[in-house]
Amino acid sequence: MIILGIETSCDETSAAVVRDGREILANIVSSQIELHRPYGGVVPELASRQHLALIDSVVTEALQTAGVSWAEVDAVAATYGPGLASSLLIGLNAAKGMALAIGKPFRPVNHMEAHLYSPLLGATGEDLLPMVSLIVSGGHTMLVHATAIGRHRILGQTVDDAAGEAFDKVAKLLGLGYPGGPAVDRLAQRGNPGAIAFPRSMRDEASFNFSFSGLKTSVMYWLRKNPTSEPADVCASFQEAVVDVLVGKTVRAATECGVRTISAAGGVSVNRRLRERLAAQCDRRGWRLLLADASLCTDNAGMIAALAFHQSNPERSASLAVDVAPSAGLVIHS
Ligand code: KG4
Numbered sequence: 001m002i003i004l005g006i007e008t009s010c011d012e013t014s015a016a017v018v019r020d021g022r023e024i025l026a027n028i029v030s031s032q033i034e035l036h037r038p039y040g041g042v043v044p045e046l047a048s049r050q051h052l053a054l055i056d057s058v059v060t061e062a063l064q065t066a067g068v069s070w071a072e073v074d075a076v077a078a079t080y081g082p083g084l085a086s087s088l089l090i091g092l093n094a095a096k097g098m099a100l101a102i103g104k105p106f107r108p109v110n111h112m113e114a115h116l117y118s119p120l121l122g123a124t125g126e127d128l129l130p131m132v133s134l135i136v137s138g139g140h141t142m143l144v145h146a147t148a149i150g151r152h153r154i155l156g157q158t159v160d161d162a163a164g165e166a167f168d169k170v171a172k173l174l175g176l177g178y179p180g181g182p183a184v185d186r187l188a189q190r191g192n193p194g195a196i197a198f199p200r201s202m203r204d205e206a207s208f209n210f211s212f213s214g215l216k217t218s219v220m221y222w223l224r225k226n227p228t229s230e231p232a233d234v235c236a237s238f239q240e241a242v243v244d245v246l247v248g249k250t251v252r253a254a255t256e257c258g259v260r261t262i263s264a265a266g267g268v269s270v271n272r273r274l275r276e277r278l279a280a281q282c283d284r285r286g287w288r289l290l291l292a293d294a295s296l297c298t299d300n301a302g303m304i305a306a307l308a309f310h311q312s313n314p315e316r317s318a319s320l321a322v323d324v325a326p327s328a329g330l331v332i333h334s
C-alpha cells in the first residue's frame, strides 16, 4: 500500500511517499529556516504563506522522486495537529483536496503519535515493542510507554518549557542564532560539561514530569553575573543538565515499566550528547536503543505517511470533516 503523506505543522513544508508503512520512497522537506531567521523564531503568518506557495511543488517532487504516479497512491495522509493553526490548515486542506481529486481515502494523523513511532522506521529485528519513548521537540517533552503501534500511554511530560525551547532560548541568550539546538550541540563539543553546576529540575522526583524553565532562567542569571564566561562551557554545562534529567527519567521509566527497549524521537533526539548517554545506559543494561535517522527526527512527512499505514480508513465524510487541532495532545490508547 502506497501512502502520500503531508506535514505542515510548523515551519517545514514536507511531502513523502511511503510503501507499507516502512519503505520510504521519498521524503522531501523544504525548510523555512532562512525565512524566519531574521525574526529569531517562527512567524506563523509567514510560515503559512510559504506552505501555500510550496505545497504543490513539494508534493510533485515527492511523487517524482518516488517514481510513483497519482494512480498508484492508495491514500493521502496529513497532520491535523498539534501545531500552528494557520500552518496545519494548508497541509490538511491540500491533502483532503488531493484525496478527493484522486478518489482515494484521506487519513488524518496526530503529529506526536508520528514522532513516537518514527524510531521504528529503519529498525530491524523482532519484537521492537514494548518500548519507553522519550519525545523531545521544540514544543513537547514527554515519556510514553507503547506496547504496540497505536497502544500507548503518557508517563509524564513537561510542566512548562519543552527541552527544545530551552535549547533555543539559551542559544538566543548566547547570540548563537536560530534554530538554537544544533548550534548549542556544536559549541558544547568544545566545552566542559562540568564547568557550571546548572540545576537538574525534577530529576530526583518520583514523577516522570519535566521542567526546563528554571534552568533557562539560571543560564540567564549566570550570563548576567559572568558575562565573560566561555560560551562553549555554558553550552556544555547547560546541555549536560538537560541530558542528565532526560536520560535519568527515561531509564527509570523503562525500569519501572519492565521494558528493555528505549527510543528517542523529535528534533532534540538528534543531540549528540543525548544519543551518547542513552547508548551508554543501554549498553550497560543490555537494552535495545531505537534512534531514527536525523532526517526522521525533525519534522517530516515520512513519519506521517508511515503511521497512516497503521490506521484504518475513516468514513469519507468523517475524515473530510476533521479540522485542524492546534493543541491536540497525544491520543491515548492503552
Ligand atoms: O521535532 P522538531 O523538528 O519540531 C517540533 O515539532 O518542535 O524539533 C525542533 C527542536 C528545536 O527546538 C531545535 O532547536 C531542536 O529541536 N534541535 C536540537 C538539535 N537539533 C534540533 N536540540 C538539541 N540538539 C540538537 N542537535
Ligand code: ZN
Pocket: 111, 115, 137, 266, 267, 298, 299
Ligand atoms: Zn515535531
